[in-house]
Amino acid sequence: MKSKVVLLSCPTYEQEQVYQKLKTGMEILGGISRYFRKDEKILLKPNLLKKSETEKAVITHPAVVGAFARLLRESGCENLTAGDSSGTGNTEKIMAASKMDEQLKPYGVRIANFQEGVRVSYPQGKQAREFMMAKEVTEADALVSLSKMKTHALERITGAVKNSYGFIYGFYKAQGHTRYPSADSFARMLVDLNQMVKPRLYIMDGITAMEGNGPGSGDPVVMGVLLLSEDPVALDSVFCRLIHLDPRLVPTNYHGEKMKLGTWKEEEIQLLSEEGEISMETAVKTYGNPGFRVDRTPVRSNLWDKMAKVLNRFQKKPYIVTEKCIRCGICVESCPVPEKAVAFQNGRKKPPVYNYKKCIRCFCCQEMCPAEAIQVTGQKSS
Ligand code: SF4
Ligand code: SF4
Numbered sequence: 001m002k003s004k005v006v007l008l009s010c011p012t013y014e015q016e017q018v019y020q021k022l023k024t025g026m027e028i029l030g031g032i033s034r035y036f037r038k039d040e041k042i043l044l045k046p047n048l049l050k051k052s053e054t055e056k057a058v059i060t061h062p063a064v065v066g067a068f069a070r071l072l073r074e075s076g077c078e079n080l081t082a083g084d085s086s087g088t089g090n091t092e093k094i095m096a097a098s099k100m101d102e103q104l105k106p107y108g109v110r111i112a113n114f115q116e117g118v119r120v121s122y123p124q125g126k127q128a129r130e131f132m133m134a135k136e137v138t139e140a141d142a143l144v145s146l147s148k149m150k151t152h153a154l155e156r157i158t159g160a161v162k163n164s165y166g167f168i169y170g171f172y173k174a175q176g177h178t179r180y181p182s183a184d185s186f187a188r189m190l191v192d193l194n195q196m197v198k199p200r201l202y203i204m205d206g207i208t209a210m211e212g213n214g215p216g217s218g219d220p221v222v223m224g225v226l227l228l229s230e231d232p233v234a235l236d237s238v239f240c241r242l243i244h245l246d247p248r249l250v251p252t253n254y255h256g257e258k259m260k261l262g263t264w265k266e267e268e269i270q271l272l273s274e275e276g277e278i279s280m281e282t283a284v285k286t287y288g289n290p291g292f293r294v295d296r297t298p299v300r301s302n303l304w305d306k307m308a309k310v311l312n313r314f315q316k317k318p319y320i321v322t323e324k325c326i327r328c329g330i331c332v333e334s335c336p337v338p339e340k341a342v343a344f345q346n347g348r349k350k351p352p353v354y355n356y357k358k359c360i361r362c363f364c365c366q367e368m369c370p371a372e373a374i375q376v377t378g379q380k381s382s
Pocket of ligand 1: 320324325326327328329330331332351352368369370371372373374
């Protein structure tokens with residue numbers, strides 16, 4: 001059976017329009033009651049990376065999260081919670097700053113700060129056999145992933161598969177980068193995680209996406225689409241097609257297909273729109289953006305990759321644009337390497353300095369910098 005992906009044209013965040021589109025999308029998928037029972041405890045998981053204005057496209061837009069909460073409530077689901085393991089700050093503060101809380105309040109959605117962790121074993125995992133989950137995730141009957149269409153320094157894109165990393169409890173997210181330091185091992189861990197938590201539905205906010213230096217410091221770009229699917233790999237691969245990126249170049253797609261989480265293969269995906277089934281070619285022609293700035297560097301052979309690591313050269317690396325740095329120290333705090341691969345030298349008079357010998361290239365520093373001061377070398381984005 002093919003994986004269904006619903007592709008909806010949605011040019012703006014006008015609230016009623018987003019709601020109507022998501023309603024149509026759910027009807028195409030067979031109705032909301034196919035996915036959720038009225039008595040279930042449902043957790044909504046938007047991307048709440050950090051405090052940011054919604055126009056910057058860092059977080060899932062409040063209109064999308066609010067519209068889905070409204071749909072659930074109208075179909076009789078009353079036990080609703082929303083939360084994310086944010087990189088800095090907590091769910092409550094980030095939601096308040098973006099006014100997402102105001103969108104959720106009318107539908108009685110509780111806000112969860114994910115303050116407690118629960119160790120969960122997953123013996124069948126191929127890369128990860130244990131996860132420290134946020135308690136609210138383990139208590140929910142059903143999870144809904146509401147991701148944002150963005151670029152990512154480590155995995156090229158962040159979408160449906162990567163959004164599930166926010167189900168992990170706080171501090172352990174950083175630790176995950178030291179346990180799974182390569183793009184491949186990290187992707188395999190994410191695939192295990194998705195197979196364990198099994199969100200019932202994946203929704204992607206691609207109305208305004210982020211290109212360039214994502215996922216925290218890139219540029220907003222209008223793509224005008226909403227995507228829905230039960231298959232996160234298929235959903236992410238449609239995102240890839242729309243930005244003219246070979247889906248196989250994205251480790252979460254490549255390993256997601258190998259590990260049977262889903263499929264990136266065009267012939268195994270059924271693309272559905274408001275007008276009925278459409279071909280990928282039509283979708284790309286209508287909604288695609290060939291100029292979307294994303295890392296298109298070809299995959300290197302294993303041997304070449306190992307050599308680059310041993311020599312600690314020819315690898316992508318983060319660097320600080322001095323004039324932009326406000327010397328806040330968030331990059332230092334975010335670095336998961338215990339002895340810190342980025343640190344201030346002689347106080348905060350100057351920006352922090354990298355020690356590339358210690359750096360595992362997880363790009364957490366670049367992700368969390370609030371001043372868009374950290375860039376990444378060695379990416380071909382067009
Ligand atoms: S997080 Fe960004 S702004 Fe803050 S110290 Fe690091 S480079 Fe400078
Ligand atoms: S310096 Fe940045 S990229 Fe390097 S290990 Fe630390 S957080 Fe990761």
